[in-house]
Amino acid sequence: MTPVSIKLDRVSKHFDHTVKGQVYAVRDVSLEVADGELLTLLGPSGCGKSTTLRMIAGFEEPDEGTILIGGKDVTHVMPNKRGIGFVFQNYALFPHLSVFENVAYALQVQGRDAASIARSVSEVLELVGLARYERQQPHQLSGGEQQRVALARAVVFEPKVLLFDEPLSNLDAKRRVEMRDEIRSLQKRIGISTVYVTHDQEEAMAISDRIAVMDQGVVVQEGDAESLYYRPATEFVARFIGRANILDGKVISATEVEIEGLRLRVATRRAPGEVVRLVIRPEMIELSSEPGPGRIEERTFLGEKTDYRVKLGAETLQITATDHYRRTPFDVGQPVSLHFHAGAIHVIDGH
Ligand SMILES: Nc1ncnc2c1ncn2[C@@H]1O[C@H](COP(=O)(O)OP(=O)(O)O)[C@@H](O)[C@H]1O
Ligand SMILES: [Mg+2]
Structure with a gap:
C-alpha cells in the first residue's frame, strides 16, 4: 500500500x-x-x-x-x-x-x-x-x-x-x-x-x-x-509530559542562571537580570553526600528508582536517583549537594 x-x-x-x-x-x-x-x-x-x-x-x-x-x-x-x-x-x-x-x-x-x-x-x-x-x-x-x-x-x-x-x-x-x-x-x-x-x-x-x-x-x-x-x-x-521541577531563575549572563544562590549553566537569549521560568527534570539532578545547600525532606523507594524531595532555599525539588548500585540512600534531614547534568536546565519561552 x-x-x-x-x-x-x-x-x-x-x-x-x-x-x-x-x-x-x-x-x-x-x-x-x-x-x-x-x-x-x-x-x-x-x-x-x-x-x-x-x-x-x-x-x-x-x-x-x-x-x-x-x-x-x-x-x-x-x-x-x-x-x-x-x-x-x-x-x-x-x-x-x-x-x-x-x-x-x-x-x-x-x-x-x-x-x-x-x-x-x-x-x-x-x-x-x-x-x-x-x-x-x-x-x-x-x-x-x-x-x-x-x-x-x-x-x-x-x-x-x-x-x-x-x-x-x-x-x-x-x-x-x-x-x-x-x-x-x-x-x-x-x-x-x-x-x-x-x-x-x-x-x-x-x-x-x-x-x-x-x-x-x-x-x-x-x-x-x-x-x-x-x-x-x-x-x-x-x-503534562513527565514530571518536572518548574521554578524561577535569574539570568546572570548568556550562559548562566541563578537559582537559590546556585549558579547554573544554561544557554539563554534572555537579558541579564531577567527572571525566567526554568524546567528541570527530576533525573537530571544528581545528589551527593558532600554537605551542601540541599536538605533531604522525603525519600520514596520505588524499586528501579528512588524519589527524593529536596529543599533548596525557598524551593522544593523532586529528584530521582536510579544509581542504587553505587550508593547508599540519603536519609531524611541529611544535607546534600546538588549536581546539575549538562543540559539539565531548560528556559521556557512561552507561557
Ligand atoms: N457534539 C458536541 N456538542 C457540544 N459540545 C461538544 C460536542 N462535542 C464536543 N464538544 C465540546 O467541545 C470541547 C472539546 O471536546 P472533545 O473534542 O470531545 O475533547 P477531547 O476529546 O479532547 O476530550 C469540549 O468542551 C466538549 O464539551
Ligand atoms: Mg475525546
Missing part, C-alpha cells in the same frame, strides 16, 4: 453548547501527518482531540479551514468516501455477530463477493493474531481481543489512513501496554498514515513518531517525544 499524507490547514470548530466558556472546541489547528507516520493528539479531557479526529473522519464538519488526505481536499466529503479506518474507545462490535461476521460486515456493505470477503477477512484476522477466533462472539472475548477485532474491522477494507480515539481506555494497565505495542507494530507493518488520540502521555510517547499537545482547542506544541520532554515550549507542556 502507498501511504498518503494528512493535512489540516487552520481548522476551527465550535459547538453552540460548548461548556466552560470555551467558545471553540478546536481553534485554528494546522497539522501534517507525513506518509506512513503516526501522529498523536495528546491533551487533557475536553481539549478538542476527538473533535479534531472526527473532522478528519468527516463525522464533524469544520467551521473554517481545510482538510486534505493524499493531497485531495476532503473537507466536505462524506466519511465513507474518505478511505478512513476508525477505531473507537468502545469497540462498538455487533454483539450478535461472530468475529468473522463483524470484520466481514464493512466489505459486505461494499457489495464484494463472498470468496474475496472470506480471503480478506482471514488475512486480516491473521494479521491481528485472531485467526483461531473466527466463530467466537464478542462476549466470549477479552477486552484486548475485542479491541483487535475492532482493529481488524478498521483495516480490512484497506483504508488510506487510520484513526484511533483512545482505543485502550477500557483495558487494564498490562493489556494497555501490550495492545499499544501491537498497534504500533501493525501500523508500521502496513505503513499506514495514522492519527492517534490519547490523554495518556506515556502511551503517546511509546507509540508516536510525533506528538501534538493540545490545550483548550489549540495545538500548543508539536514534536517528537524527546523534544517535548526536554524542550517544552510552555509550562503546560512541561507539566
Whole structure:
C-alpha cells in the first residue's frame, strides 16, 4: 500500500453548547501527518482531540479551514468516501455477530463477493493474531481481543489512513501496554498514515513518531517525544509530559542562571537580570553526600528508582536517583549537594 499524507490547514470548530466558556472546541489547528507516520493528539479531557479526529473522519464538519488526505481536499466529503479506518474507545462490535461476521460486515456493505470477503477477512484476522477466533462472539472475548477485532474491522477494507480515539481506555494497565505495542507494530507493518488520540502521555510517547499537545482547542506544541520532554515550549507542556521541577531563575549572563544562590549553566537569549521560568527534570539532578545547600525532606523507594524531595532555599525539588548500585540512600534531614547534568536546565519561552 502507498501511504498518503494528512493535512489540516487552520481548522476551527465550535459547538453552540460548548461548556466552560470555551467558545471553540478546536481553534485554528494546522497539522501534517507525513506518509506512513503516526501522529498523536495528546491533551487533557475536553481539549478538542476527538473533535479534531472526527473532522478528519468527516463525522464533524469544520467551521473554517481545510482538510486534505493524499493531497485531495476532503473537507466536505462524506466519511465513507474518505478511505478512513476508525477505531473507537468502545469497540462498538455487533454483539450478535461472530468475529468473522463483524470484520466481514464493512466489505459486505461494499457489495464484494463472498470468496474475496472470506480471503480478506482471514488475512486480516491473521494479521491481528485472531485467526483461531473466527466463530467466537464478542462476549466470549477479552477486552484486548475485542479491541483487535475492532482493529481488524478498521483495516480490512484497506483504508488510506487510520484513526484511533483512545482505543485502550477500557483495558487494564498490562493489556494497555501490550495492545499499544501491537498497534504500533501493525501500523508500521502496513505503513499506514495514522492519527492517534490519547490523554495518556506515556502511551503517546511509546507509540508516536510525533506528538501534538493540545490545550483548550489549540495545538500548543508539536514534536517528537524527546523534544517535548526536554524542550517544552510552555509550562503546560512541561507539566503534562513527565514530571518536572518548574521554578524561577535569574539570568546572570548568556550562559548562566541563578537559582537559590546556585549558579547554573544554561544557554539563554534572555537579558541579564531577567527572571525566567526554568524546567528541570527530576533525573537530571544528581545528589551527593558532600554537605551542601540541599536538605533531604522525603525519600520514596520505588524499586528501579528512588524519589527524593529536596529543599533548596525557598524551593522544593523532586529528584530521582536510579544509581542504587553505587550508593547508599540519603536519609531524611541529611544535607546534600546538588549536581546539575549538562543540559539539565531548560528556559521556557512561552507561557
Ligand atoms: N457534539 C458536541 N456538542 C457540544 N459540545 C461538544 C460536542 N462535542 C464536543 N464538544 C465540546 O467541545 C470541547 C472539546 O471536546 P472533545 O473534542 O470531545 O475533547 P477531547 O476529546 O479532547 O476530550 C469540549 O468542551 C466538549 O464539551
Ligand atoms: Mg475525546
